[in-house]
Amino acid sequence: MNTLNNVTVLGGGVLGAQIAYQAAFHGKNVTVYDINDEALEAARERFNKLVSVYVEAMPDAEEGQAAKAAESISLSSDLAEAVVDADLVIEAVPEILDLKKKVFSDLAKVAPEKTIFATNSSTMVPSQYAAEAGRPDRFLALHFANNIWVQNVAEVMGTERTSNEAYDAVVAYAEETGMDPILVKKEQPGYVLNSLLVPLLNAASALYVNGVADVETIDHTWRKGTGAQSGPFQMYDVIGLRTAYNVSSASDNPSSIKFAEILKTEFLDKxxxxxxxxxxxxxx
Incomplete structure (x- = not known):
C-alpha cells in the first residue's frame, strides 16, 4: 500500500485539532472536516495556539515549521470535498455510538475506494460500527492521547477483518508523524492506555462523589504515592470534561452516573x- 500522505480528520475539537496539526507538522497534506463554519473557526484558533506550543516543545524543528503547519491545514464543512483524495480518514468526533455510526455511514458514501478509515475512539472498539464503515479490510482504530506532542502514543488496533496491509500502513503513518505506535493485538475496549487509566479515573471519581476525599487530596495522594506528574483530576481536565461526561453518563455504575450529574451541573453548564x-x- 502507498504511503498515507493525504489525511482528513473528522472533527476539529481539542484532540482532533492536535491530530491534524501533528500530521501537518510532519509534512502530511491535512484537511479538517467539521459540521459548520463556527466549528471550523474554533479549530483554526486551536491550530494557531499550537504554533507557540510546538515552537517551545520542539526547539530543533526547522525555522517556521510550526507556523507553516498551521497555515497548511485545509478546512471544510463539505464531507465529500474533505475526503475527495484522502488516503486516510481519522474520525475524532464525540464518544457517542450513534453519532459515530452516522459519521461512518455518511463517510462510506463519499470516500474513495482507496481510503483507510480509522476511529480515534477511546472507549469503543471498531467492530461496533464496522458495518457502517463498509470496508472491513480497511477499517481500524488509531487512538491518540491528549497533548499529542508530548504523550505521543498512537494505539493501532484492528478487527478480525482488518487487512495486514492496512494495519501496517497505519503503523507506518504513525511513525512518519512522530508517534510511538502501540500495536494492540486484538480488540480490547480501552486499548492498552485506557485499560490502565480508566480504572484509576473511576476510582478517583468514586472517592470524590462519595465524599471520601476532595479533589486536591486525591490528586496529591496519587502524585506523592506514585511519583506521577499529574493526579487523576488533573488528567480529567486534560482529557476534557465533556468527554468525561459522555463516558460517565453512559455507564450503569451508580458512582459514575452521580459523577456525570456533577460534571453537568457544576462544570459543563458553567x-x-x-x-x-x-x-x-x-x-x-
Missing part, C-alpha cells in the same frame, strides 16, 4: 470544560 476552556477542576 462553561468549565477543563484545560481547553481555562477552567475545570482547576484553573489554567
Amino acid at each position: 462553561g468549565k470544560f477543563g484545560v481547553a476552556s481555562g477552567e475545570g477542576f482547576y484553573k489554567y
Whole structure:
C-alpha cells in the first residue's frame, strides 16, 4: 500500500485539532472536516495556539515549521470535498455510538475506494460500527492521547477483518508523524492506555462523589504515592470534561452516573470544560 500522505480528520475539537496539526507538522497534506463554519473557526484558533506550543516543545524543528503547519491545514464543512483524495480518514468526533455510526455511514458514501478509515475512539472498539464503515479490510482504530506532542502514543488496533496491509500502513503513518505506535493485538475496549487509566479515573471519581476525599487530596495522594506528574483530576481536565461526561453518563455504575450529574451541573453548564476552556477542576 502507498504511503498515507493525504489525511482528513473528522472533527476539529481539542484532540482532533492536535491530530491534524501533528500530521501537518510532519509534512502530511491535512484537511479538517467539521459540521459548520463556527466549528471550523474554533479549530483554526486551536491550530494557531499550537504554533507557540510546538515552537517551545520542539526547539530543533526547522525555522517556521510550526507556523507553516498551521497555515497548511485545509478546512471544510463539505464531507465529500474533505475526503475527495484522502488516503486516510481519522474520525475524532464525540464518544457517542450513534453519532459515530452516522459519521461512518455518511463517510462510506463519499470516500474513495482507496481510503483507510480509522476511529480515534477511546472507549469503543471498531467492530461496533464496522458495518457502517463498509470496508472491513480497511477499517481500524488509531487512538491518540491528549497533548499529542508530548504523550505521543498512537494505539493501532484492528478487527478480525482488518487487512495486514492496512494495519501496517497505519503503523507506518504513525511513525512518519512522530508517534510511538502501540500495536494492540486484538480488540480490547480501552486499548492498552485506557485499560490502565480508566480504572484509576473511576476510582478517583468514586472517592470524590462519595465524599471520601476532595479533589486536591486525591490528586496529591496519587502524585506523592506514585511519583506521577499529574493526579487523576488533573488528567480529567486534560482529557476534557465533556468527554468525561459522555463516558460517565453512559455507564450503569451508580458512582459514575452521580459523577456525570456533577460534571453537568457544576462544570459543563458553567462553561468549565477543563484545560481547553481555562477552567475545570482547576484553573489554567
